Structures are given as C-alpha cells and as structure tokens.
Amino acid sequence: MRRIMWVMAIGILVPSLYGFGTKFLEFIALYRGDVEGAFAISPILNYLLASLGFLCLFLWAVLHGMFRDVEQPKYTMLENEQRLDTEAPWRPEIGMQYPAGHRLRMPRLGRSTDPNRFREFYEHDG
C-alpha cells in the first residue's frame, strides 16, 4: 500500500512540478521581455503569497503531530457533542425529525399544532 502511495505521489508530483516550473519561467520571461507583462505579476504574487502561508501552516501541522492519528478527531468531536447534549436542557431529538417509518407526503397548508405532535417520535425512539 505504501509503495502504491509513493508511486502515485511521484507520478503526480513530478509532472506537476515540471508544469509549474516551466510556467513560472515563462512568466518571468514575459515579465522581463514585455513592458506590459508586469500587470500579470499582481495575481501571481497574490497566489504565491497565499499558498506560501498555507505551505508554512501545513509544515507546522505536520511537525506538531496534527496528522499522526488522523481519524481520532472525528470520534472526539462526537463524544464531546454527546456529552454536551446529555447535559443540555432540551431533548437531543428536538427539531424536525419524524418517526422512523415516516413517508414523504404532500404537505398541507395551515397549522398542525397538536401539542403532542412529536410525541410519536420520542415514543418510537424510546
């Protein structure tokens, strides 16, 4: 698996770097050779500055172990949510959720305000 990953990474990165490098040289040639070519520099500089910032952030994240256990944060987030909802003053099911057997139907105009209108959900859900 690791070998496939390396092959794919090299297969994608090398042509990309080659393409980017040649286009960058083309850009410098345009900038030097044509007095009006200078106007292309502002969007390119914008892109390079923004990307450089994110490259630094990416390296920082790698060095600080942000990708060491890459799947753990999704479990931590759910556990925190569950704990907060357990202690919250509302029932976790509050909101637009129907009973599990609910079928789509044409909605009616007007009120449907039976105070127990969502009771079936809670009863169903136990």
Added chain:
Amino acid sequence: MIDTQAVPPDAARHEDLVDDPIVVAYFLAALCFLFVSMLAGLLMALQLVSWNPLQGIELLSPGRWRMVHTNAVAYGFLANAFLGALHWAIPRLTMRPVLDRRLSWFIFVAWQVVVGCTALGIVVGPTLQAMSPAWEQLPFSFGAQGVEWGETPTWIDPLALAGLLLVGINFMAPISRAKGPLYVASWYFMAAFVWTFLTYAMGNFLPQYWLTGTSAGAVGGLFIHDLVGLFVTPLGWGLMYYFVPIMLRKPIWSHGLSLVGFWGLAFFYPLNGIHHFLYTPIPMFLQRGAIIATIAVEMVVFTVIVNFFGTIWGSGRQLITNLPIRWFYTGMVLYGLTCLQCALQTTLTFQAVIHFSDWVVGHAHLVMFGVFSLWLLGIMTYLFPRLWRTEWYSRDLCEWHFWLSAVGVFVMFADLTLAGLFQGYYWGSLRPWDVSVDGSVPFWMVRVFAGLAMFAGQLCFAYNLYRTWKAARLGPAPSAAKPAPVPQAS
C-alpha cells in the same frame, strides 16, 4: 465574558460555551436581509419582463436594486447566518467559548451598520452627495464602488475590514486553545478567517488605489471567485462537517479524506478566479492556469462529496425522516452539479458560447441559494427549536419551506441555463440583438415564477418562525424539554 480558565473544558456545559441570544440575533438579521435581497431580485426579474412596478423612480432604479440584491445576500444574509452558526459550532467543537461575548455583540451591531450603510450608499449615496457642494468636494464617493461584488462604498471598506479582523480574533481564540489534532471543521474555519480578510482587502483596496486596467480586472476576477471559494465555501463545508455527523450520530466516513479536501482547496483554489476573464487581454498562460486549477478543484470537491455520501451510506432513510439532513444533502447534490458545471464552463470552448449570458446568472443562483442558502436554512431549521426550547409550530410549513425553496431554485437554474445557451447561439449566429432579447423573454417569465416560489417558501418560514417564537414565550413545550429526573430511592 466567561472566564475560560475557571471552567475546565471537560466539565463545560452548553450554557458556559454558547451565547444563545447572539445566535438568534444573527439568524434574525440574516433573514431580514434575505427578504430585502429576494425582494430586490424579484423586482429585477419583473423589470426584465417589463412589469417593473417602480418604473420612473430614480432612487429605486433597477441598476441600484441589482447591487442591493447581490450585496444583501452576500454580506447581509450569508455572512450573518454564518456568524450565527459559528457562534454555536465553534465553542461546542472546541469546548471553549469565544474570546469575549461583549466583543461578539459589538461585532454584531457593527456588521449590521456596515451592511445597512452599504445598502444606503448604493441606493441614496450619489443623490445625497450631490445635495451639498462640500460633500461633492470629498475625495471619495458616498455611492457604490466600481468593483463587482465589492460595491460596498469605499468609506465603509476600512470598517468592514476591521470587523473581519475582530471576527477572526474572537473565533481564533477558542480554536487556538483546543488541545490535540484539530477536527477538519476547525481547519476550514481557521482558513476562512484568514482568507476572508485577505480576499476582502485584495478585492476592495488593490483595484481602487494601486492597480489599473487589465491588472485591476485580473484581481477583480480573483476577488469575485475567492469570495465564493475562500469565504463562503470553507465556512459552508466546515459547518457541514460539524452538523452532519452529529445529526446522523456517526462520525464522518474518512477524516483523512476530509483533510485531503481541505488542503486541496487551500492550494488549488486561489488561482481560479482568472477564469472569469477568459478571452481577455490577460496573458493566456494565466487563463489556462486558471482553467487547470479549476478542474483540479473539481477533483478535490469530488473527494468531499464522496466522503459525505459515504457517511450517510446505510442511513439513507434520514433523508426522509430528518429534515435538516434533507436540506444539507439537497445542497450537496446541487453543489456537485454546480462544480461539474464549473469544470465545463471554464473551458474556452464553453466560454465561447455562454460568456455574458444568463447561464452565468443561473450558475450564481445555484451556488448561492441552491447550495449555501439551503445549508444555512437547514441549520436554522435544526437550531431554532434548540435555541427557543420548543418544537416548530408547524411541520407542514417546514416542508413547504423546503420544497418551495429547493424546487424553485432548481427550476430557476435549469431555466437560466437554457436561456444562456439560447442567447449564446443567438449572438454567435450574429442575428440582431433584439432577436436574442425576444427569445429570452419566455425564460425570464419562468424565472419570475421560480423566484416567486422561492420567496413564498421564505414567507412560510417567517410565519412558522413567528408562531414558534410566540409558543416559546409560553415556556418549553412538553415534547421539547427533558423529563424531570426521577428521584432515586435511597
């Protein structure tokens, strides 16, 4: 202000973390601006079929309404709704409150002033300035700035930028204090705070004070697209990564894949904007670079969509039984559609036909309403019962809201896409301009009715919200509150 040191993150409760009233305030402000924006859009649609009810009133002329329409939806509806949702999501995600609740309220008031002044500047700015010779001598205009999507008058720009900086500081505090590897939503939020500030500065200041001609045009293109891709998109996806797993009660399918999506967006997106100006004097290598970057982004987008559909796999019935989930996944399907459309329409072949046509208008509505507005309205559908501790007044009105909005925007998108193709071929065949206008009128008629359906959906939502609020004032509904704990026999 909550003393974050006094409440250990592990023991924090919802009340310690989230300031519910500010979430409500942001959502209500967002809905007010949504109505203003939709009303303005409706007037523009009526103008195109020669039914403008405000004909002859200079201050309410279609050119001004159009700018109110776009600015109210971007800075009034989307920004307010995002800020409201972030005030809920970030503290719960990081288990730490925002830096300062008073700062949150200050930003809320300041942002409404910024958006309100923008609308006023667009509608009455030039007229007001002409009333006094002293005002006419001022080195800046009270009216709209000549930058697409950046029509915010120049004198408001520094205030708006300061507001964005404060938003970043207020929200970065809890994210930076979070322990351990970050969840992908936090990455998206962090990036959005940096990108939005930089994008706003680039688009509103560079073309105004430093750049001219084609160079300013190229930066304008970056600004238009980065506003969607680096402000709206990361906040939208960040919120989806937060809300979808907690509603489905299962983790995202692959957190690793979600990080690929985030970093792909970070590196491929910033150069996309030039694709707004294909066939212009901008050098071809920049135009082609933008096309390739756009197609690369579509691959990144594909990883994100696969991840979300992998998450709901096995829980497909939730699309029927869980209305917020239905809002979210409808938006995701439309997002896939809009990105597919994007990959095609940025090619030079497609551009030769659709440039300047209604195709682009259909695409913009699909992105702004069909994706991000649907997500935000879904978040509101989920959160208002929690914020007010009561169930919705009418679930049927919630259903009407969903179906009128979703069907309305899809009809509008399909209609304008077709209109754009017809217009492109009319122009390409070099027939008189009038022929293309006459051929467009039936499509514009359909657009009026699609817009009316979307507007009717929001009216259903507003009425339902009002009745729910009235019910909430009487106290929590029995079905919404938790049952009292049963005392344990000792």
